[in-house]
Amino acid sequence: MKPAPFRYHRAASLDEAIAALAAAGPDDEVRVIAGGQSLGPMLNLRLVRPTLLVDIHRIxxxxxxxxxxxxxxxxxxxxxxxxxxxxxxxxxxxxxxxxxxxxxxxxxxxxxxxxxxxxxxxxxxxxxxxxxxxxxxxxxxxxxxxxxxxxxxxxxxxxxxxxxxxxxxxxxxxxxxxxPGSAICRWGHRKHCRKVGEFAHAMAICIDRGGEAVEAWLGATGGAPVAIALDRAALAGIAGGEAQRRAGLHERIAAALPDSIAPGDAYARHLHAQMAAEAVNDILANR
Ligand SMILES: Cc1cc2nc3c(=O)[nH]c(=O)nc-3n(C[C@H](O)[C@H](O)[C@H](O)COP(=O)(O)OP(=O)(O)OC[C@H]3O[C@@H](n4cnc5c(N)ncnc54)[C@H](O)[C@@H]3O)c2cc1C
Structure with a gap:
């Protein structure tokens, strides 16, 4: 399909883009376009039908x-x-x-x-x-x-x-x-995609700046990203070698997973917990 007709304004500055958005008429549906990688397909499928596009990509x-x-x-x-x-x-x-x-x-x-x-x-x-x-x-x-x-x-x-x-x-x-300007000591980022290049079904990221809590941020949850805070000392106390630590992390994170994430879908919840456990493990294993 092709997009429904729209007017196009390529802005040369941020102020010009803001002015173009503000000048739109009451019947206009205005959209900013940057890379067009999400908006382009939505226009082509007519999921959105803006009357004016303000292009900011060349500012x-x-x-x-x-x-x-x-x-x-x-x-x-x-x-x-x-x-x-x-x-x-x-x-x-x-x-x-x-x-x-x-x-x-x-x-x-x-x-x-x-x-x-x-x-x-x-x-x-x-x-x-x-x-x-x-x-x-x-x-x-x-x-x-x-x-x-x-x-x-x-x-x-x-x-x-x-x-x-x-x-x-x-x-x-x-x-x-x-x-922020602070250094990152360790970090872990894991995502699960069925096919390379596809959107993820579960992802997690931990940024370690050395505090008492280790925070894992979960993405691909179906809504806004979700944070899970874990006590560093308790995590470090999981006994055994690499395999036991990973299993222990998975168990603790699965228990801490909010009910709002993939309710009733045990497989999806397992994936979310697994990605978070792997990301946290990267930090604990000092990678
Ligand atoms: C096949 C495919 C696979 C993809 N896989 C992934 C993936 O694995 N992970 C991932 O993160 N993304 C993925 N994407 C999305 C990709 O990262 C897009 O670049 C991104 O979602 C949108 O960026 P864009 O600059 O193209 O925005 P556009 O498509 O130009 O705009 C998207 C929306 O944001 C608005 N907008 C854009 N810029 C601004 C701005 N500065 N201020 C206000 N509103 C703005 C637009 O009005 C529009 O509503 C994928 C896309 C495709 C097509």
Whole structure:
């Protein structure tokens, strides 16, 4: 199928994009388009029929990765998954951060999709099976939104509200993702896909900055990412070798899995617990 007719505005700056969104008429249905990797198929299938598309993909300021004076990292909304996958090895970013970004980005879909799809588009789309929502929540990121009333920041952990639902207000655009400047000691990220390049059925990520609790963020839960906090000392006390530790982790995490995750689906719940156990094990095994 082909999309229903729409008007198209390519914005040269973020201010121009916000003005174009604000100037839309009362009968307009306006959409931002970034990489088009999710919106394109939805337009073609006529699942959405916007009357106006505001294209932000070529706004230079949205395609930059900057290190902030406090050591944090600001990633423009139109930075593609491929740009993050290809991050060069350098001492610009806090230790460990580039490794996590490269790993998560490189596991998204196929290279062709990663070359167009953007981090901001992925967040705004809020597909529960997408990789960035849980990864950025685990990384302690904040999402910078720009709109007619100015700029505001929302914690990534509070940004995705549910299935395709976010904290974005009408007229707002995701401008950037800001990561904290602290180093990452250890991390683990696991996802289960039936086929390489497919959306995951379960995923989990742990970012270890050395606190008393180990937090596993679960994605692909059917809604917003879910956090499970585990006591580090209790986990470290699981007796036995590698196999016993993994079985013990699985048992504890399965017991802590909220009822809201895949209720009544024992296999899906097993997968979620298993991905979380593997991600936590990566941290405990000091990988
Ligand atoms: C076959 C296939 C497999 C995929 N597999 C995965 C996967 O394994 N993991 C994964 O994470 N993703 C996957 N994706 C999705 C991919 O990562 C997309 O890049 C992403 O979901 C959307 O990014 P985009 O830049 O293309 O956004 P677009 O398609 O341009 O937009 C998506 C939505 O977000 C809105 N939007 C876009 N940018 C902004 C912004 N800056 N501010 C406000 N609203 C905005 C648009 O209005 C639209 O509603 C897959 C996609 C395909 C087609």
């Amino acid at each position: 230079d300021g949205l395609r930059a990765i900057d290190v902030l004076p406090d050591g944090g990292v600001r990633i423009g909304a139109c930075v593609t998954h491929a740009m993050l996958e290809d991050l060069p090895a350098s001492d610009r970013l806090p230790p460990g951060v580039a490794d996590v970004l490269r790993h998560v980005a490189g596991g998204i879909a196929y290279r062709a999709i990663r070359c167009r799809g953007t981090i901001g588009g992925s967040l705004a789309h809020a597909d529960p099976a997408a990789d960035w929502p849980s990864a950025l929540a685990a990384l302690g990121a904040t999402i910078e939104l720009a709109g007619p009333a100015g700029r505001r920041s929302v914690a990534a952990s509070a940004f995705c509200l549910g299935l395709f639902e976010t904290a974005i207000e009408p007229g707002e655009v995701v401008a950037a993702v800001v990561l």
